[in-house]
Amino acid sequence: MRDGPWSRVWHGLGQRRGAMAALGLLGLIVAASLAAPFYAAWVGVDPFVSNVAGTTLRHGQVVDLMQPNDNPLHLGLTPLGPDWRIGEAYGLGSDAQGRDVAARVLYGGRNSLLISAAAAILCMMTATAIGLCAGYFGGWVDIVLSRMLDVLWAIPVYLLAISLSIVTVGHGLRLGPVTIGADNLLIPVIIIALVYIPYAARPLRARALSLSRAEFVMVSRGLGASHWRILTREILPNLADTLVVLAPLLMALCLLAESSLSFLSLGVQAPAASWGTIIQDGEGLLYTRPAVAILPGLMIVATVLSLNVLGDALRDTLDPKRRGRS
Numbered sequence: 001m002r003d004g005p006w007s008r009v010w011h012g013l014g015q016r017r018g019a020m021a022a023l024g025l026l027g028l029i030v031a032a033s034l035a036a037p038f039y040a041a042w043v044g045v046d047p048f049v050s051n052v053a054g055t056t057l058r059h060g061q062v063v064d065l066m067q068p069n070d071n072p073l074h075l076g077l078t079p080l081g082p083d084w085r086i087g088e089a090y091g092l093g094s095d096a097q098g099r100d101v102a103a104r105v106l107y108g109g110r111n112s113l114l115i116s117a118a119a120a121i122l123c124m125m126t127a128t129a130i131g132l133c134a135g136y137f138g139g140w141v142d143i144v145l146s147r148m149l150d151v152l153w154a155i156p157v158y159l160l161a162i163s164l165s166i167v168t169v170g171h172g173l174r175l176g177p178v179t180i181g182a183d184n185l186l187i188p189v190i191i192i193a194l195v196y197i198p199y200a201a202r203p204l205r206a207r208a209l210s211l212s213r214a215e216f217v218m219v220s221r222g223l224g225a226s227h228w229r230i231l232t233r234e235i236l237p238n239l240a241d242t243l244v245v246l247a248p249l250l251m252a253l254c255l256l257a258e259s260s261l262s263f264l265s266l267g268v269q270a271p272a273a274s275w276g277t278i279i280q281d282g283e284g285l286l287y288t289r290p291a292v293a294i295l296p297g298l299m300i301v302a303t304v305l306s307l308n309v310l311g312d313a314l315r316d317t318l319d320p321k322r323r324g325r326s
Contacts, residue, residue: 016313016316016317018309018313019309019310019313019314021309022305022306022307022309022310022313023306023310025302025306026303026306026307026310029109029113029299029302029303029306030113032106032109033106033107033109033110033113034110035106036103036106036107036109036110039102039103039106040100040103040106040107042087043087043088043089043091043100043102043103044089045089045090045099045100045103046099047099047100047103047104047107047273048099048107048271048272048273049099050097050098050099051065051094051097051098051099052065052066052077052096052097052098053065053066053098054098056080056089056090057089058080058083058090059083063080064080065079065080065090065094065098066078066079066080066094066098067079067080067081069288078285078288078289079093079094079095079096079098079285079288079289079292080093080094081093081289081291082101082291086102090102092105092291092295093289093291093292095278095281095282095285095289095292096281096284096285096292097281101278101291101292101295104273104278104281105275105278105295105296105299107273108273108274108275108276108277108278108296108299109275109299111185111268111272111273111274112255112258112259112262112268112274112275112276112300112303113255113303114185115185115188115189115192115254115258115267115268115274116192116251116252116254116255116257116258117251117254118185118189118193119188119189119190119192119193119196119254119257119258120193120247120250120251120254122189122190122193123192123193123194123196123197123200123250123254124200124243124246124247124250126193126197126201127197127200127201127204128200128201128204128236128239128243130145130149130197130201130204130205131200131201131202131203131204131205131207131208131239132204132208132231132235132236132239133145134146134201134205134208134209135204135205135206135207135208135209135210135211135212136208136209136212136227136230136231136235137227138209138212142205145201145205146205149197149198149201149202150198152194152195152197152198153198153202157195157196157257158257158260160194160195161191161192161195161257161260161261162261162264162266164191164194164195165187165188165191165261165264165266165267166266168182168187168191169182169187169265169266169269170182172184172187173186173187173190182269183269183272185268185272188258188261188262188267188268191261192254192257192258192261193254195257196250196253196254196257199250199253200246200250203242203246204239204242204243204246207238207239207242208235208239211234211235211238211239212235216234217230217234217235220233220234241318244314244318245311245314245315245318246311247311248307248308248310248311248314249307249308249311251307252303252304252307252308252311255300255303255304255307256300256304258274258276259274259275259276259279259300260276261276262274262275262276262277262280263276263277263279263280264280265277265280275296275297275299275300276296278292278293278295278296279293279296279297281293282294282296
């Protein structure tokens with residue numbers, strides 16, 4: 001078991017403190033986001049209902065969620081600021097709608113992580129199928145698939161994602177007899193997965209092309225093995241290391257794309273939340289209550305950094321040349 005691929009991965013990661021720290025931080029963020037409903041029930045808040053006229057208990061006193069502004073004339077209202085008491089209602093303050101920021105950030109993490117993970121998985125599945133077919137069959141199959149990837153590659157990622165989102169945000173997405181509503185999380189999943197397919201399919205195609213010329217594949221062909229058997233039994237298992245390395249890096253890219261689309265109101269739709277929508281909510285509060293925008297931004301930075309460190313560690317662990325030097 002120690003010489004197996006997964007044992008080698010865990011053993012290699014265990015020797016890298018930075019990778020283990022990144023894995024621990026990522027696990028903490030995921031666990032906290034999954035605990036969002038329990039947190040909201042614990043502190044007794046509903047992070048999806050406007051509560052501008054509400055009050056909360058702070059330091060034994062009842063205070064309004066919307067406070068008089070700090071300008072010299074005290075005109076207008078500003079949300080209640082944080083007192084940094086985690087585990088209490090409005091410990092991180094409220095947003096412009098009187099909603100608990102901490103609960104919103106946790107719920108936003110659930111959607112952001114779910115969308116980015118699902119988009120990364122869908123992207124890798126599609127890219128693997130394209131890369132396998134293009135690299136193994138070659139010829140006109142490779143030409144057609146490669147040119148399709150070139151078309152997608154030539155369009156800037158965010159321009160393509162924004163264009164597709166604008167089309168679907170008003171009327172949803174119709175796939176044959178199935179219609180997906182504009183507020184369904186499947187829409188940003190499909191859009192984000194689509195725009196990153198060329199980035200995953202190209203290295204997979206190159207790897208499949210190299211494996212298709214390997215001796216063990218030639219032997220399988222000589223023994224009369226079918227194309228399906230060669231693809232699934234010989235080539236696909238040898239793509240596992242490439243897929244393992246791609247997974248965290250691709251999820252980091254998908255998370256950034258999802259946050260950007262949601263910030264532009266083209267991703268997760270109200271009343272649902274994501275880290276991008278919360279940053280948009282806090283954009284107008286940067287000078288009075290910056291925590292509303294900064295906290296989800298820090299969560300994005302921490303998650304993307306953890307995924308990139310983990311991806312780099314996996315690459316170093318699975319690369320024979322780098323293993324030989326370590």
